[in-house]
Amino acid sequence: MPARPLHFAAFVMNTTGHIIQGTWRRPTARQTDFNNLDHWVDLARTLERGKFDAIFFADVVGLYAPYRGDERKYFESGLQVPSNDPSVLAAALAYATENLGIAFTASILQEHPFNFARRISTLDHATKGRIAWNIVTNYLPNASRNFGLDGLTKHDERYAWADEYVDVTYKLWEGSWEEDALIQDRETGIHADYDKVHRINHAGPRYTVEGPHLVSPSPQRTPLLFQAGASEAGRTFAAKNAEAVFIQSPNLASAGRDTADIRDRAERHGRRRDDIKFFQGLYVVVASTEAEARAKAAELDEWIDYDGQLSHMSGAVGIDFGHEDLDTPIGELRTEGVQSIVGWIKDLVPDRPATLRDVAHYTATNSRIVGTPEQIADKLAEWQAAGVDGINLVNAEIPTSYEEFVDHVIPVLQERGLAQTEYAGGTLRNKLFGRGDRLPERHPAAGHRKSVANVR
Template sequence: MTTPLQFSAFVMNTTSHITHGAWRLPEARQSDFNSLEHWVSLARTLEAGTFDYIFFADVVGLYGDYQGSWRKFVESGLQIPSNDPTVLASAIAYATEHLGIAVTSSILQTHPFQFARMMSTLDQASNGRIAWNIVTSQSANAWRNFGYDDITGHDDRYRWADEYVDVVYKLWEGSWDDGALVADKKSGLHADFDKVHKINHVGERYRVEGPHLVAPSPQRTPVLFQAGSSPAGRGFAARNAEAQFIMSPNPRAAKALIADTRTLVTDAGRAPDDLQFFQGLSFVIGSTEEEATRKAAELDEFIDPTTIIAHAAGGMGFDLGSYDLDTPIGEIEAEGNRSTLAWVKEAITDREPTVRDLAEIRSRSGRVVGTPETIADVLEDWRAAGVGGINVVNSTIPGSYEEFIDHVMPVLRDRGLAKREYAEGTSRRKSSGRDRLPDTHPAAAYRGVFGNQ
């Protein structure tokens, strides 16, 4: 029997997240992002469609400038305004019963003691349905927002992340023993002192005495997501993550990436299947191939190529705003990460690609256009490559998800590619059959190691 894929809805508490310009479509509701009902309603729709997670991306700063300024981001709504997704999580938890709630939080933005307390509180409130997408923030503006002169070096950020997760693991897994919370009204004993511990962490960046102020939540440690694709990021994921968000160009590339990363997982002393992979894809769905193609062309009319370019280049440290859209890629003089430019050259081999091609390729990357049956065929290929989940990118909210649930999910269920109903229990139990991290995870090393001090 084959294992169904997992599905998460990739969203952000902002107007223009990934498919820039699509918020202007008549049916799009992304600009209602300030409305709590907007998100609660979407969460209920996703749960009715047996999605596994609502997955909130987040940033704590602007991307690099476009045309020498950050004007473009404000005028196009490119992830500004952007609200804090963790504030929404408790409302979504209250309004749903099974849907996992994944929130992005950077090591930069919240001290690990406070972050551990916040996530444990949410995991309690949701009965064990919270996940954390671990990021290190690659925006220089984000670092300046938190008082630094500039961004910390790439590998240094991951060394920082290593200590950050070390602190929260100690709090989540080691500060309270099982059975410590008694709440015995007859004896008056609320908690067993001998089973509650300070962690006394002293590291390069943090000194945290403890104890954790929240008793163990259903999962203790939330489900751990990570999206780094660099060698340092993949190594961090291999040691820590339970799910990795990937954006491979095709199943063949995904298969190679997954095989290589699973080797890193085993090298870290974990089982290969301890890390699952969620591929980011968007869908344009039609009752016929012709209808799907027409809908894709209509979507393209609303997509803003300059905002796509501002997002893509600004996230990698160079400004393409001074170049005309028809400028050949070969004429661009850019410092920093040139991998995206190389990617465009690899994609277009019969002529010299242009800046406009970057926007078009980026906007269509990961897009699947076709009937529900065609889409199911494509998802079978991704699953065969080793992908365990699909991070569904939207063009419109709620329409992208409503269409996928109404038209694609029934076909996927018939093929065993999607579940028909939720299993009981926490988000981790639904996906792995257990509430707690396995003993092979580094966080498990802190169980039962702290005496009372």
């Protein structure tokens, strides 16, 4: 059976310190140029040269939970603060490229769905259908307080909120304008058929939205939908809504279980197993020989801010490990929730007690592949065999991490049929699925359509 091309996205954030902390200090690193539009345009062009499917922007709208009692570490190490709005870059990146998809994260917390839907449709028009939305709820108490809430909404309630949020946007994108409502007839002077534009009259627990949508149907109508929830509620939400799911499985067996589970759930919601593409987060260190690659990885490790890695993990899970020494064995900690962290690394250092430094090192390197282009291609093929459709490529440096992958790994993958050599036509959705520009009828958004022809 011939190899199927993997999909590739670049996992970035409009900030300095994203996933691997401290490497921005390297002389060749340019992450500190994140305020400069040219920085992102140059990267987008590099990715398009390598036939990447998309650039994928993470985002947060608040500070992580305190580390050593406050947020000083995040500011001093540049860990996701300052952090700029990634959606503002989308039109410029699309204008500088022809095929690259632009995916950005936006929380249901940060904008009313009516205005968000309008902005997305505008961007989808401007990019000729290359926009993707990574749907997230919110897990940061500071973000909740930034938007007027007293504290963090309970986990399952956040997904109930997300269900209504996407329902409003689906009604606006799919149900407000019929396909042929925009006429623009110069002879009759009729610009749009009033009878084919509909108010949505949504009335729910959080939102009351009359409509109609102020933007005519964009090339995709609904943007390509990403999601990354790993919880029970998150998996169910992804199974119902997502077209692309970002996973960070620690190993191949886990990836097989994670992808199969969400695909099973998707079938139970009336969708097909191949309606969802799975993107695994991975980080690559490549060189011409294995020995050179391992030496390069060891040199990179010397730049990693392990205290920063631990603060990122601590801030995300809400457990402040900042008062402990990095060499403290984690078995000696009495912090609530520590047992889950013990489980993450129990096989990592079998010959001695694992420490917080091991945890920090694990967060920086657990998804790393080190080797020659051929060895990396072998490993990526294994991830594909485990159920993964694509790779969300993490960086240690921008632009070097992506330039090296494009120049050295992509050609080997293309020779093996594991990477595309040309882009498909149409929108981002059609490039990924080859089934047209619009959502299939079995997606829940399609139930809001009034009249949409030729959608499979």
